[in-house]
Amino acid sequence: MITRRAFLFLGLFVGSARAQLPPNIGELRKKALDEAIRKVVGNAQVRTGKVKLELPPLIDNGNTVPLSVSVESPMTAADHVRAIHVFTEKNPQPYVVSAYLGPRAGRARISTRARIADTGVVTAIAQMSDGSFWSDSVKVIVTLSACLEEGLI
Amino acid sequence: MLAGLPAAAAGEIPLAERRSGYEFMSRETRAMQDDAVTGPAVLWLLDGEALWGKLGCVSCHGDAKNSMKGVAARYPALVDGKLVNLEQQVRHKAPALAYESRELLALTAHVARQSRGIPIQINEKTKPFIDAGRAFFHRRQGQLNLACAQCHDDNWGKKLAGNTIPQAHPTGYPIYRLEWQTVGSLARRFRNCLTGIRAELYAPGSPEFLELELYLMWRARGMKLESPAVRP
């Protein structure tokens, strides 16, 4: 006759241990980022260079972060930037913006304001007309402002 | 310019050492404030300009660029013996505009914009209210039992959880606060401060907030208005 105490003790092991543990958010986000980049790039190799991603290394508030991406390219019909994609690693989802250019752009440069949730790496990937991919990454530190509307400091 | 101003009292920031919150922000955030074409507050300025005509302000006041120049730098002020701030004055013929509504914020931003670059000048006849505001600024409040002065007079420039503590001069209101992702009033910012120290939140237009706003504007006397500013 199993005692109530023994029954409860057994219950700890019977339930799936995996269900009890919290998900590894960092790992899930890294997988999502890799998949997002793979969707854009396919199996092609992404080389560092040609791309310059500019955003403040120390961010006042992650809600609105000015960022620019420039790519070295003559922007001719034969040799131009087709698209610029920006990704983050710590946001709930990895995409920020995808801008589609072309030889009519004259210059491969876009500016915008993004949301960066947490300290980490922001990546910009340029897709060239010859099918090659180039990238640049910046590590940023995100701070919280003081005295908010609810909760926190 | 500083020669004619009364000196700061003990514990207050010496007049020559006062710095706007602008100087505590990063270069990139300052650039957002300075962007006159696509800065985040521009949408409110355009709305305010449209409302100035649509709500009939133009029929008494004409072009705001002329009639409203210098006005925001002189509020809060006594109107018929009552202390009134800029939002309340803007509402004087449109009382249906709610505090913190997009319309009131846009109109206030438009009016305040016309005083950009003008030094703040508070009428000393409001002295009893300035004193009440100063008392609030120095009073310990809330669960954290902190007074505004402890951070903003005594510890400005130091860090609070990764952020630099500014001196708390209301030189740019209404502001586009990056935290809100929208334009908001000084009263909304006060409520955030009070939430930070877990103190009682007063309502916009309350005597406590009006007196505090007056004291802070008087404390910032001589500093130039930057409205509408961008702040983290």
Added chain:
Amino acid sequence: MARVVVNVPAQAKRGEVIEIRTLAGHPMETGFRRTQLGELIPRDIIRSLVCTYNGAEIFRADLHPAMAANPLITFTTVATESGTLEFRWTGDNGYSATQTAAIKVV
């Protein structure tokens, strides 16, 4: 109510690369935030900006929740001929905004 702003130089030399700045008023609700009671606030964002120059598409952007509220997008184009630039923003819940700007190319 002003919902969008575009800044295009009124005049440019033929072949000159001009900068175009656009700003759209929109909260860009991410779909990841929760209310005080824990309910998820549904996503509501601008999803795309398209710019045409005398009818030909010269720029397109896909926006995601990681774009800040009141999205600013700045890009460039070559001033080829006088005419009209047309901007169109589209997004969730039927959001749509358009703006045009004239340019004189000398």
